[in-house]
Structures are given as structure tokens and as C-alpha cells.
Amino acid sequence: MTNINERIDRYIDKSADFAKPILKHLRVLVHKACPEVEETWKWSFPHFDYMGSSVCSMAAFKQHCTFGFWKASIMSDPEKILTVKEKNAMGHLGQIKSLDDLPSDKILITYIKEAARLNKEGIKLPSKPKSTEKKELEVPDYFIKALNKNKPAKESV
Numbered sequence: 001m002t003n004i005n006e007r008i009d010r011y012i013d014k015s016a017d018f019a020k021p022i023l024k025h026l027r028v029l030v031h032k033a034c035p036e037v038e039e040t041w042k043w044s045f046p047h048f049d050y051m052g053s054s055v056c057s058m059a060a061f062k063q064h065c066t067f068g069f070w071k072a073s074i075m076s077d078p079e080k081i082l083t084v085k086e087k088n089a090m091g092h093l094g095q096i097k098s099l100d101d102l103p104s105d106k107i108l109i110t111y112i113k114e115a116a117r118l119n120k121e122g123i124k125l126p127s128k129p130k131s132t133e134k135k136e137l138e139v140p141d142y143f144i145k146a147l148n149k150n151k152p153a154k155e156s157v
Contacts, residue, residue, distance in 0.1 A: 003031075005039035008046045011060075019060035022096055026058050026067055029105060033112035051119040056112060059091070066091030067102075069115045071125055076114065079107050 012023045023046075030037055030048045038049045045059040054070035068091035069075060072082045081103050082092045096102060103111075147154045 003036070003038050005041065005046070007041050008039050011046055015060040016062065018063075018097065019065050022065045022099060022102070023058055023060055025099060025102070026065075026108075029108050030056060030112055033109040034116040037116070050116045051122075053119045055115045055119060057091075064095035064097050066093070067096060068092045069111065071115055071118050071123070074118065074123065074125060075111065079103060079111075081107065081111070 008027070012020055012027075015023060027039075027046075034048075034050055034055065036050060037055060040047045040049050040054075042054070042057070045057060047057040048055045056067065056069045058065065058067045069082065072092045075082060083094075093102065102108065147157065
């Protein structure tokens with residue numbers, strides 16, 4: 001594997017014993033599917049970037065691991081694996097407690113390749129619609145009283 005990030009090595013080494021083989025396996029599959037992938041560190045856990053955007057990420061917790069795709073919402077899902085199986089797990093494969101909880105290598109590689117292709121083709125996630133509803137700001141009485149006592153502060157509002 002190329003493009004290895006030592007911080008991810010340390011992350012895996014510090015993970016629970018059950019998680020180490022899962023994280024190592026996922027890492028190998030990501031590099032196999034997309035050899036040009038860059039290992040990065042975002043939001044305190046490992047991510048894999050390609051062409052300037054995240055492809056996927058993995059994380060380990062006390063009793064499970066997770067693996068998710070940044071653009072899962074626009075990926076095809078012929079194997080129906082991109083749903084969180086448990087409500088208390090992030091990622092798209094639910095809680096992964098052993099290698100047996102993962103889809104086959106062939107399936108995962110196919111999904112990783114598709115995620116990388118989306119980045120290569122510059123396909124972006126659709127932007128979230130902006131709310132046109134204006135919310136009335138409620139200013140607490142104590143703040144209004146404090147403003148009234150400070151003329152320069154009140155004039156700047």
C-alpha cells in the first residue's frame with residue numbers, strides 16, 4: 001500500500017483487539033480498490049480521500065467498528081448494504097463486530113470503486129435546500145436591559 005498515514009497506523013494499534021483485524025482489512029480493501037487513495041485524518045478518525053474529496057471512512061469504538069461512504073446517498077446500492085442496520089451506529093454497514101459482519105471483499109471493492117469514480121468524475125452531493133423561512137429571534141429581557149445600559153453596544157446592533 002502507498003499513501004499510508006502513520007496516524008492511522010497508531011489509531012489501529014490503539015484500537016480494541018476485536019477491531020484491529022477489521023480496520024486493517026478495510027484499509028487493504030480501500031487501497032486495493034483505489035491505489036491512488038490518500039489516507040487522511042478528519043473528525044478524529046481515519047478517512048480516505050481521492051481527487052480532493054472523501055471516499056469513505058472507518059472508525060473503531062469500544063464494541064464495534066463502522067465503515068461509511070461520503071457520497072452514499074448518490075451511490076447505487078445493488079446489494080442493499082448502504083443502510084444503517086442499527087440506529088446507534090454511524091456509517092453505512094451498521095455495527096461491525098467481526099470480519100463476518102462485512103459484505104464480501106468483491107462487493108466492498110465494487111462499492112469503493114464506485115465512490116472513487118464519483119470523485120474522479122467530479123460528481124458532488126446535492127446541496128441541501130436553504131430554508132426561506134425567517135425565524136424570529138427571541139432576545140431575552142436581561143439582554144435588552146443590559147443593552148439599554150450600554151449606549152455604544154446598543155448603537156452597534
